[in-house]
Amino acid sequence: MGAQQRPTIKTVAARAGVGRTTVSRVINGSPLVSDEARDAVLAAIAELKYVPNSVARGLVTRRTNSVALVIPESESRLGAEPYFSAVIRGVSTVLTATRTQLQLVLVRDSGERDQLTDCVAERRVDGVLLVSVHEDDPLPGILEHLGLPTVLAGRRSPAESLSHACSDNLGGGREAGRHLISRGRTAIATISGPLDMDVSRSRLQGWKDALEEAGIEPDERLIATADFTEEGGMLAMRSLLERAPDLDAVFAASDVMAAGAMLELRRQGRRVPEDVAVVGFDDSYIARYAYPSLTSVSQPVEEIGATIARLLLDEIADPGAPRQHITLPTELIVRDSS
Amino acid sequence: MGAQQRPTIKTVAARAGVGRTTVSRVINGSPLVSDEARDAVLAAIAELKYVPNSVARGLVTRRTNSVALVIPESESRLGAEPYFSAVIRGVSTVLTATRTQLQLVLVRDSGERDQLTDCVAERRVDGVLLVSVHEDDPLPGILEHLGLPTVLAGRRSPAESLSHACSDNLGGGREAGRHLISRGRTAIATISGPLDMDVSRSRLQGWKDALEEAGIEPDERLIATADFTEEGGMLAMRSLLERAPDLDAVFAASDVMAAGAMLELRRQGRRVPEDVAVVGFDDSYIARYAYPSLTSVSQPVEEIGATIARLLLDEIADPGAPRQHITLPTELIVRDSS
DNA sequence: CCTTCGGTTGGGAACGTTCCCATTCTCTGC
DNA sequence: GCAGAGAATGGGAACGTTCCCAACCGAAGG
Numbered sequence: 001m002g003a004q005q006r007p008t009i010k011t012v013a014a015r016a017g018v019g020r021t022t023v024s025r026v027i028n029g030s031p032l033v034s035d036e037a038r039d040a041v042l043a044a045i046a047e048l049k050y051v052p053n054s055v056a057r058g059l060v061t062r063r064t065n066s067v068a069l070v071i072p073e074s075e076s077r078l079g080a081e082p083y084f085s086a087v088i089r090g091v092s093t094v095l096t097a098t099r100t101q102l103q104l105v106l107v108r109d110s111g112e113r114d115q116l117t118d119c120v121a122e123r124r125v126d127g128v129l130l131v132s133v134h135e136d137d138p139l140p141g142i143l144e145h146l147g148l149p150t151v152l153a154g155r156r157s158p159a160e161s162l163s164h165a166c167s168d169n170l171g172g173g174r175e176a177g178r179h180l181i182s183r184g185r186t187a188i189a190t191i192s193g194p195l196d197m198d199v200s201r202s203r204l205q206g207w208k209d210a211l212e213e214a215g216i217e218p219d220e221r222l223i224a225t226a227d228f229t230e231e232g233g234m235l236a237m238r239s240l241l242e243r244a245p246d247l248d249a250v251f252a253a254s255d256v257m258a259a260g261a262m263l264e265l266r267r268q269g270r271r272v273p274e275d276v277a278v279v280g281f282d283d284s285y286i287a288r289y290a291y292p293s294l295t296s297v298s299q300p301v302e303e304i305g306a307t308i309a310r311l312l313l314d315e316i317a318d319p320g321a322p323r324q325h326i327t328l329p330t331e332l333i334v335r336d337s338s
Numbered sequence: 339m340g341a342q343q344r345p346t347i348k349t350v351a352a353r354a355g356v357g358r359t360t361v362s363r364v365i366n367g368s369p370l371v372s373d374e375a376r377d378a379v380l381a382a383i384a385e386l387k388y389v390p391n392s393v394a395r396g397l398v399t400r401r402t403n404s405v406a407l408v409i410p411e412s413e414s415r416l417g418a419e420p421y422f423s424a425v426i427r428g429v430s431t432v433l434t435a436t437r438t439q440l441q442l443v444l445v446r447d448s449g450e451r452d453q454l455t456d457c458v459a460e461r462r463v464d465g466v467l468l469v470s471v472h473e474d475d476p477l478p479g480i481l482e483h484l485g486l487p488t489v490l491a492g493r494r495s496p497a498e499s500l501s502h503a504c505s506d507n508l509g510g511g512r513e514a515g516r517h518l519i520s521r522g523r524t525a526i527a528t529i530s531g532p533l534d535m536d537v538s539r540s541r542l543q544g545w546k547d548a549l550e551e552a553g554i555e556p557d558e559r560l561i562a563t564a565d566f567t568e569e570g571g572m573l574a575m576r577s578l579l580e581r582a583p584d585l586d587a588v589f590a591a592s593d594v595m596a597a598g599a600m601l602e603l604r605r606q607g608r609r610v611p612e613d614v615a616v617v618g619f620d621d622s623y624i625a626r627y628a629y630p631s632l633t634s635v636s637q638p639v640e641e642i643g644a645t646i647a648r649l650l651l652d653e654i655a656d657p658g659a660p661r662q663h664i665t666l667p668t669e670l671i672v673r674d675s676s
Numbered sequence: 677c678c679t680t681c682g683g684t685t686g687g688g689a690a691c692g693t694t695c696c697c698a699t700t701c702t703c704t705g706c
Numbered sequence: 707g708c709a710g711a712g713a714a715t716g717g718g719a720a721c722g723t724t725c726c727c728a729a730c731c732g733a734a735g736g
Contacts, residue, residue: 008692019716024694051459056692057400058393060721065440066462073427080623085423089411092444099453101462103404104442108431115437121389122403123344124439154736243365252594259627285418285568289597291629357686370684394722397691517722614736 004251007048007235016044027052066101067312068125070116070139072132081228081256082284085299087131087153090305091201098313120148127312129153137198149315151308155198157278163315165248165307166297169199173206176251176279176297177263179332185249185277189222191236191261193253200225203253203281221245226257233260241268248276249338255280255287255296262290279338292336299330345386354382354536365390404439405650406463408477411446412472416656419594420568420622421639425491428643436651451477456484465650473534487653489646493536501653503645503664505637507537510668511544514589514617517670518541519552523587523615527560529574529599531591538563540593541619549640556663560585564595571598586614587676593618593625593634600628600675615676630674637668
């Protein structure tokens with residue numbers, strides 16, 4: 001029981017009294033079928049509970065109706081960084097609607113990246129979504145060279161050639177900076193992400209822009225970099241406090257790092273926001289759960305996920321079309337920490 | 339460029355001066371090949387950068403080397419509930435090591451569940467992992483009937499027939515209860531998850547056991563149920579405070595609900611832990627970020643993910659083997675909230 | 677010297693689809 | 707009334723692999 005022989009397209013054809021091809025046409029919605037034949041085929045399909053074998057179909061069509069979503073685990077763990085979960089949700093929403101499968105690939109180290117390349121070469125997926133790309137990441141180049149449709153969440157540089165969607169990191173950083181200035185803060189530090197990522201550089205540049213607008217010269221002592229982790233945010237905050245004990249505000253390029261920074265501030269007896277105002281980035285639930293609740297730059301992460309999925313489906317459907325670059329707006333959500 | 343014709347097994351055979359079958363044997367590690375032939379084949383593979391087409395292979399072997407991980411999104415969103423991310427990590431670790439693909443399926447409503455059933459019937463996966471099952475969930479039964487290897491994280495009931503791994507929810511609930519009693523609390527409430535889930539019932543029973551051990555009769559007024567969301571936890575807390583204003587402790591069956599409960603307690607001016615002690619479940623980072631930091635029952639979620647992946651691979655390899663049931667231990671992590 | 681056996685080898689068939697093409701049938705227009 | 711167009715149909719081939727089985731080879735044994 002259970003594992004009985006499943007019907008094939010031949011079984012259906014025999015039952016409906018038509019040829020294989022006609023059944024195939026009905027399944028694929030071809031108009032070149034008489035109503036009569038179509039009804040017979042549909043009835044047979046229903047009777048036999050026939051479901052086409054997608055593997056066999058993939059062999060001849062060279063399509064798998066499946067795309068890979070690649071998430072690097074090395075620097076920031078899925079789950080610890082809510083960004084990834086939200087991207088997954090957005091991607092999944094769009095893919096489900098078009099009946100496309102989602103292959104999730106967590107890449108921890110370069111060994112696993114090789115496996116990924118194999119998997120892609122095996123033609124198990126029609127396209128690839130990459131998240132959190134570094135400037136010198138070899139993967140986008142490899143995929144491009146393989147001729148496999150590829151779309152990025154984020155970009156390697158402002159001159160990114162591959163299709164991608166990202167949020168307005170520059171504008172978001174600027175908003176954060178302006179907000180702190182408007183709160184009367186004058187010694188505004190920042191905890192940046194890794195500088196080999198465009199997302200980090202853009203947010204940092206936004207912060208600089210805001211200071212310069214206000215006539216403040218960005219000071220090297222007020223810039224620390226971390227790796228988007230809580231631990232990193234904590235260490236960066238400690239280093240900032242050593243170098244510039246008089247700082248009265250800090251803009252962290254992610255909520256997770258902001259949370260780490262707040263832990264360190266509390267440990268050193270600085271009150272938030274009285275002594276030091278804090279602004280994060282992402283507006284994840286960490287911002288809501290944090291105490292005091294965290295002012296944060298909201299980016300439409302789920303929409304980024306949905307957008308890259310759409311871009312990828314477009315590119316799979318028409319590989320010749322020009323690459324698309326989409327920037328989504330950010331919004332500052334003010335809470336208790338600033 | 340890029341999309342040049344990829345080599346097939348025939349190309350390799352011609353290049354190595356052997357037959358198709360010999361190449362296939364080399365690829366699949368068969369011992370029935372002379373060293374000489376093997377070397378020639380391996381050289382040809384390297385020269386041509388040949389990678390086997392897994393779709394074609396799947397057609398004849400009836401194996402896809404890919405399993406589905408099904409996560410219901412309806413009650414608790416991926417990302418808002420760290421549990422799922424951790425399970426994904428554990429699953430991914432085991433699967434990557436065995437070169438098995440991971441199909442991620444987020445199911446939002448019953449319509450999407452039908453699609454899932456189709457996808458499974460299409461034989462796109464060798465097995466299915468189900469997370470967060472409800473007692474009357476039709477999916478496990480359908481999959482069992484289809485004869486598809488299926489493993490659960492959690493169980494529908496203590497008599498679960500399918501293979502599964504879950505943590506010791508009963509013991510965890512008991513530990514939480516005992517801990518609050520040891521802190522001298524006497525009016526101990528609980529916020530349970532949905533009662534149609536075994537995980538909820540077990541944690542609730544553990545709480546009851548602990549109270550009864552201490553000679554306290556569990557009071558209906560001190561039991562509220564919610565849906566594992568922050569909002570639900572908040573509402574449940576409100577309802578508990580109305581029904582039993584004198585409560586001095588609460589055990590929530592998840593950190594997310596505990597966070598919601600703490601928000602409501604703060605809103606009503608109750609101090610944590612002075613007026614009301616709070617204990618959560620999961621020991622997610624929410625517990626660390628919360629203020630005050632949250633005492634929580636830690637369960638090895640990532641290990642649960644790894645375990646169900648292993649059980650599934652076992653079952654795929656030997657579908658006839660008896661089903662396995664694995665229970666993993668929990669541990670109470672005491673922090674500031676109790 | 678012939679048989680047998682184990683180790684190698686490769687061709688044919690099959691897996692379940694889709695696509696190409698040839699065939700049949702029906703209508704339209706002159 | 708007949709050619710031609712177009713719709714509907716189905717058989718053959720192909721997609722790239724694995725599995726079955728027959729065939730070959732050299733050595734061992736009678």
